[in-house]
Amino acid sequence: MDLKNLFQMNPDRSQYPEMGEDGKPIIDLSSHKYLKIWQGPQHPGVTGNMSLELTVDGDEIVESKTHVGYLHRGFEKLMERRKFIQCFPTCIRMCVAEPDPNEYILAACIEDLGGIEVPEMAQWLRTLALEMARLQVLLRGVPGQGGTFALGLGYQWGNYIRDLILDRFEELTGGRVYHMYILPGGVRGLLPDGFKKRMEENLKLADEFVKSIDDLMYNNAVFKQRAVGLAHIPKEWIDKYGVYGPAARAAGVMRDVRKTHPYLKYAELDFEPYTTTESDVYARSRVRWYDLQTTIDLIRQIMAKMPEKGEIKAETPNVMHWRIPKGETYQKCESSRGEYGLYMVTDGTDKPRRVNLKGPSYTHANALLDKLLINANIADTAGIMVSLATCPPEIER
Amino acid sequence: MIELIKDIESRFNTSDYIQKLKHLAFITVEKKQAISLVTYLRDYHKYSSLTLLTAVDWIEEGKFQLTYLINNPQNFTEIGVRVMIDRENATMESSHHLWENMATYQRELREMFGIDFPGSPRIEENFILEGWDNIPPYRRDFDTKEYTENTYFPRPGRESNDPATYMKSKMYPND
Numbered sequence: 001m002d003l004k005n006l007f008q009m010n011p012d013r014s015q016y017p018e019m020g021e022d023g024k025p026i027i028d029l030s031s032h033k034y035l036k037i038w039q040g041p042q043h044p045g046v047t048g049n050m051s052l053e054l055t056v057d058g059d060e061i062v063e064s065k066t067h068v069g070y071l072h073r074g075f076e077k078l079m080e081r082r083k084f085i086q087c088f089p090t091c092i093r094m095c096v097a098e099p100d101p102n103e104y105i106l107a108a109c110i111e112d113l114g115g116i117e118v119p120e121m122a123q124w125l126r127t128l129a130l131e132m133a134r135l136q137v138l139l140r141g142v143p144g145q146g147g148t149f150a151l152g153l154g155y156q157w158g159n160y161i162r163d164l165i166l167d168r169f170e171e172l173t174g175g176r177v178y179h180m181y182i183l184p185g186g187v188r189g190l191l192p193d194g195f196k197k198r199m200e201e202n203l204k205l206a207d208e209f210v211k212s213i214d215d216l217m218y219n220n221a222v223f224k225q226r227a228v229g230l231a232h233i234p235k236e237w238i239d240k241y242g243v244y245g246p247a248a249r250a251a252g253v254m255r256d257v258r259k260t261h262p263y264l265k266y267a268e269l270d271f272e273p274y275t276t277t278e279s280d281v282y283a284r285s286r287v288r289w290y291d292l293q294t295t296i297d298l299i300r301q302i303m304a305k306m307p308e309k310g311e312i313k314a315e316t317p318n319v320m321h322w323r324i325p326k327g328e329t330y331q332k333c334e335s336s337r338g339e340y341g342l343y344m345v346t347d348g349t350d351k352p353r354r355v356n357l358k359g360p361s362y363t364h365a366n367a368l369l370d371k372l373l374i375n376a377n378i379a380d381t382a383g384i385m386v387s388l389a390t391c392p393p394e395i396e397r
Numbered sequence: 398m399i400e401l402i403k404d405i406e407s408r409f410n411t412s413d414y415i416q417k418l419k420h421l422a423f424i425t426v427e428k429k430q431a432i433s434l435v436t437y438l439r440d441y442h443k444y445s446s447l448t449l450l451t452a453v454d455w456i457e458e459g460k461f462q463l464t465y466l467i468n469n470p471q472n473f474t475e476i477g478v479r480v481m482i483d484r485e486n487a488t489m490e491s492s493h494h495l496w497e498n499m500a501t502y503q504r505e506l507r508e509m510f511g512i513d514f515p516g517s518p519r520i521e522e523n524f525i526l527e528g529w530d531n532i533p534p535y536r537r538d539f540d541t542k543e544y545t546e547n548t549y550f551p552r553p554g555r556e557s558n559d560p561a562t563y564m565k566s567k568m569y570p571n572d
Contacts, residue, residue, distance in 0.1 A: 069525035077535055081542075112418075239445040239470065242498040253470075260473045261420060329417055330448070330466060330475065343466065343477075345453050356451040358466075363498040371497070396525045 017062050025063055027055055034062065037378075041070045045148065045382030048392040050365065052385075056378055064373035066366050072396040079355045084110050084184065085319035087352065091342075092178050094357055095391050097140075100133035101335040102357075103182040105342040108263070108331035109355075110184045113346050114316070114324045121310025122186030127264045128302045129172070129181050130333065131295050136165040137336040138292040139206065141389060145285040146217045148382040149226045154216050161209055164202045171195065186313030196303050206296050210289070218286065227282035231372045231384040234279070241371070242363030245338020246287040247388055251279035257334040269301050281387040288389075291336070323350050337361065337389040359394030366395070398422055398474055401442060409434050413479070423464075423477040431480040432492050435465050439495060444469045444476060447495070450502035452510045456537040459484045461512060465492075482512070491517040509535035 017025035017034070027034050040051030049070035055063040075094055079087045091106045092099035104126060111118060118126075139162040143154030166176040171192050173179035181188050217223050233243060238253045248255035256273040258266040274290035276283050316322065326348045332341030338360035347353040365388065372384055402414055405424065411434075413425040426434050438444040446468040453462040465478040482489055491514040493500040501524075503514040508524045511533035523529075532539050565572070 069523070069527065072525045074534065074541065077539075077541060080537075237497075239447075240497050242447060242496065255470070260470075327417075328423060328464075328477070330421060330477065339448075341448065343449060343451060343464065345462075354451070354453040356449060358449040362501065366501040367498040 017057070027063060029055075033057060039378075039381055040067075045385070047385055047390045050390070050392040050395070052369075052373070052381065054373070054378065054381070059378050061373045061376050061378060061381070064370050066369055068365075068392055068396045071393050075397045076355050076357065079352055081351065083320060083350050084322055084324065084352065087355070088180055088183065089178075091355075091357075092180065093393070094397050095335070095359065095394050096177065097391060098133050098137045098335055098337075099178050100129050100182065101333050101340045102342075103180065104130060104264075104333050105331045105340060105357075106344075106355075107182050107184050108333075109329050109342050109344040110324065112329045112331060113327045113344065114184070114322070116185050116314050116316055118186055119311040119314055121190075121307055122312045122314075123264045124302060124306035125187045125190070125312065126182050127266065127269075128299065128306070129179070129187070130264070131298045131302060132165060132169060132172075134336045135206070135292070135295045135299065136162045136169070138288060138295060139165065139209070141336060141386075142285065142288050142292055143213055143217065145227070145281070145288075145383070145386050146220075146223055148386045149223055151217060151220065151223055154213050157209060157212065161202065161205050164205065168195065168199055168202060171198075183313070184319070185316040186311075188312075190309065190312060199299065199303065203296050203299060206292075210293055210296070213289065218282075218289070224282065226380070226383065227285065227387075228278075228280060230281040230380055231376065231387060232278075232280050233368075233372070235277075237368070237371075241368045242360075243338075243368060244360040244364075245334065245336070245389075246291060247284055247338065247360075247364065249273060249275040250277075250283040250287045252277040255338065257332055257339050261332065263333060265302070265305075268305065269298055271298055271301075281383055284387045288336075321350060323348060324352075332358075335359070337364075337391065340394075357394060357397045359391065361388075361390045361392065361394045364388040365390035365392070401476075404442075405434065405438075408437070420474045421477070422475075423479060425479040425481065428480050428482055428489070431463075431465070431478065432490050432495075435467060435478055435492060436495060438467060438476060438478070442469065443471045446470055447499060447502075448475060450499065450506070452506050452512060452535075454484070454510065454535070454537045455481075456484065461487050461510060463489060463506075463512070487512040489514055491515060491520075493517045509533055511536065 017027050020026045035056050037054050038051050039054055040046035041049050051067045053065040054061050075090050078090050092102045094102050139158040143158040147155045169179055170176050173181040233251050235251050238248050244255050252275055254275055271294050274287055324346045326346055328345040330341055330343045332339055341358045343356040344352055345354040405411055409430050410427045411424050415423045444467040448466040448468045450465050460481045461484055463480045468475045500518045503517040504520055504524045506512045507520055508526055514520055
């Protein structure tokens with residue numbers, strides 16, 4: 001018996017589905033060739049509250065449609081009815097996992113339109129907070145890719161070290177998940193006594209974790225077999241579909257706002273974002289693994305280079321009566337998922353006229369995911385989705 | 398960027414040019430030339446990446462402002478192309494053929510602002526809202542507070558008890 005063919009998982013389904021004249025697949029559910037299944041909104045293999053309407057032929061996906069709206073709270077609309085300072089508690093909730101970039105881009109928009117210069121010390125502290133946010137996301141996100149292929153151990157390890165980083169956030173900002181540390185004009189406080197020493201201890205653990213995850217995931221036969229070659233994104237799709245951050249860098253395209261538009265203190269830090277060309281799930285995960293190392297190194301550099309003391313907040317008008325002149329701006333930063341920006345329009349009143357958040361998930365989870373899932377196996381859906389680091393709240397702000 | 402803007406101004410009817418930052422500028426163009434300008438920037442000036450498409454409701458002027466923010470990954474500059482369209486029967490030419498991700502933005506704008514983009518893929522399908530029968534919720538004249546008060550009933554507050562008295566009444570009901 002030919003065992004190789006017996007376990008062959010790639011039957012020729014090139015005839016299904018037939019394509020119509022308009023280029024869309026003809027899917028007749030009554031033909032019994034296809035089955036429609038929903039992955040999400042409550043599903044361990046979905047990154048948050050969204051669902052995928054999958055049409056499958058056997059275990060192969062022939063069509064996918066992303067559905068969002070399970071988490072819509074109308075944040076952008078709510079911010080139009082709030083004073084600028086009152087927008088912060090709303091804005092940070094646009095991405096639960098990594099709220100600090102939200103704080104930064106909102107503060108940066110207000111400062112740009114209101115003509116506020118941020119003191120140097122505050123810029124260092126902001127850079128530190130953003131890198132700490134990236135670290136805590138990647139500590140969970142990098143091994144989380146293994147979790148989608150039933151390798152859950154690394155995720156538990158990562159969560160432990162992430163919790164220690166949240167301890168550091170708690171002593172720096174008072175909050176573990178939502179911090180509200182970055183405010184217009186600067187930040188809320190200096191580093192507590194002994195913060196650097198405790199952070200260094202955590203970073204040493206993170207260093208060990210990085211090595212362990214290399215052995216556990218990237219040299220694991222099952223993980224490699226599942227992830228290598230899966231969901232390839234050609235280089236030509238990067239602009240066409242709006243691919244950002246690690247997903248673009250895995251395709252050999254340098255997309256990192258920290259390098260292309262250095263903001264805060266990134267121009268004074270020595271780092272080179274990792275790029276590769278394989279552009280599959282394995283490569284995207286590997287890029288994030290290198291990002292994790294870069295972030296650990298950047299936190300060390302920031303703590304070594306930042307001054308001990310200094311002004312942490314510029315003088316601003318009374319925030320409850322602050323009228324910002326008419327104008328518009330777009331401010332962005334690099335989140336762990338890619339470019340994260342905020343478009344703000346003001347009309348001279350004490351509230352924003354319009355706020356529009358642009359997160360990478362908006363394009364990754366819609367146009368791109370719908371395309372990538374075609375011809376994929378159902379079992380690989382979670383792996384592909386996590387490799388794009390989709391975060392539904394930033395789609396349906 | 399100045400040379401680029403001069404080139405645009407010589408070819409299109411533009412106004413209100415603002416150089417916001419070193420790498421960011423905004424310019425307003427007539428509605429009928431908007432998609433031509435965005436296509437021109439994409440094909441001839443390497444503004445090959447769409448950052449976002451969104452709308453601003455200027456209800457006092459009876460206009461919607463559409464902003465196409467496009468990015469040049471070669472020199473890292475960004476241009477916001479503004480288009481003013483009438484608020485009544487708001488319609489804009491679809492540009493889904495330019496970027497694969499454009500259709501999602503257009504679908505969202507139709508649902509949230511009521512701006513139609515005829516011919517855009519799946520434009521009729523719900524994006525976030527399901528069974529919405531009110532005016533598009535991101536328009537300025539949609540009152541979130543009023544809608545909430547009319548749609549949802551006020552929830553009665555929780556009943557609170559003194560723990561000691563409550564436990565005593567539960568454990569020794571006859572005392």
